[in-house]
Amino acid sequence: MSTTNALLKDRLVRITMSMCAFSSLFFLFLIFVFILIEGLPLFYRVGLLNIIAGFKWAPTKGHFGIFPMIVSSFLVTCGALLVGGPLGLACAVYLAEYAGKKKKLFLKPALELLAGIPSVVYGFLGVLYIIPVIRTYWGGSGFSLLAASLVLGIMILPTVISISYDSLMSVPRAYREGSLAMGATKWQTTYRVVMPAATSGILASFILGMGRAIGETMAVIMVAGNALKIPDSILAPLRTLTSNIALELAYASGDHRLGLFSTGVVLLVIIMILNYLANFVIRRRVVK
């Protein structure tokens, strides 16, 4: 009798666990449905092109053009990648190939701690220590594409480092030994053998770093200046898609609020494309 009870309990547990497992899919579904319900009507009413290719954002007067913000988000993301990509990759290479065991034990967690610093703190320090430097040496207000790229470049480091590092570490030891045995130096081995073998993972780390940068909000609001036009130089202020939502959501109502959800839809689509790309790049390696 007690055995059947135990088995019954086992079944109940299995059902509960599977319900937990479906919760993630359910939440994802909810998020998409509610963002789309709020965000899509304006695309029908105003027209897709008038939103994603429109230049004028004046939501209370019926203009919902977010093209400058799309371009700005793209520029900031590329800027962040230019700063954080090489730096992160170099750190990953150092950690995976050069650092001794003891150094690694200290360095790896230290670099991961960068991910723990809240984005508002990055923004705050950017305002106090990066903006004045830009203002003094290059002119302008300092709130700029350059400032946002520098701050975001640092913020994407943990993503770039940890994923590149994992892909470098997954290159079989035999590759390195073969190369070294043929008389190649450590760097020749790293550059010609290990890094090419890890290309897809390194690429994925860059794409996910871009995803992180394009989704970042508070730090960007604080340092980017939030001007509503396409920046004409790296010293010009700009407003990203995320900033647009966060700056106006608190007081927006009616169509204005719907416009912010439309901005969210565009952001969500870009993020999904980046995630898909990263997955695609990683999966190709496995197939190969």
Place this chain on the structure above:
Amino acid sequence: MRLNPRIVNSGVLLLLNMVALFTVGILVVIVCLIVLKGITHISLDFILSYPEDMGRHGGVFPSVISTLFLVFLSIAFATPLGLGTAIYLTEYTRESLLTKTIRFGVESLAGIPSIIYGLFGFIFFVTKLKMGWSLLSGALTLTIMILPTIIRTSEEAIKAVPRHLRIVSHSLGATKWETVVKVVLPGAAPGIVTGIMLSIGRAVGETAAVIFTMGSSLRLPTSLFESGRTLAVHFYILAREGISMEKAYATALVLVVSILAVNILAYYIMHKVIAKYS
């Protein structure tokens, strides 16, 4: 002229050393700046007293309490869900289209930016479910946001428990669930705790998702349906509206030190686990 590979090799080594040092230097500079500038404005009184004049004077007591409540609630909601998912994925199914779909869901949730969570929480919990700007709306939004971290780390921890322990348990007549509770979970506990700690760090530092779901009332929340202002949100408002640099630094210090402490503890536990299994 070709450069001598040996010279290039030493040059690169030097360069990489410098880059790594520089990057760690960024962390050190950030922490030092916050600590040195904040420490002169912080005291026990700052943590335990109420803010006056929008935070220009006084302390951050309501924000400390709001943060603690918010983090406690979201961890309390997310841990059972995340752990259940991890147990299901590792113990109750084989790799199949179903598990792939669930993993896709988890990965997608992890990739969604926090401002989208803010938008969603604002329209769903705050507006549609009429919870208003409240502790509960904030906690439910954060629950979804930290769920992927808890699932991933728990899954890794459960997978790391040696297979033969499960086989022995089954051979002694234990059911699947008994095996999970008495053998697998105790072995995986430190790894699961690491995931929870990392999630706490994330929840404490979050701003974009919290400010639009929990609001920014400076009063001490006395129920689940009241608004509150977490430390991160308070810090953001102090800094962005230029209310008080001293108070901003002091708040940042509380924020950064508590997050670093939680994260370092998490890595310490993880390190112990890795040492145990290898």
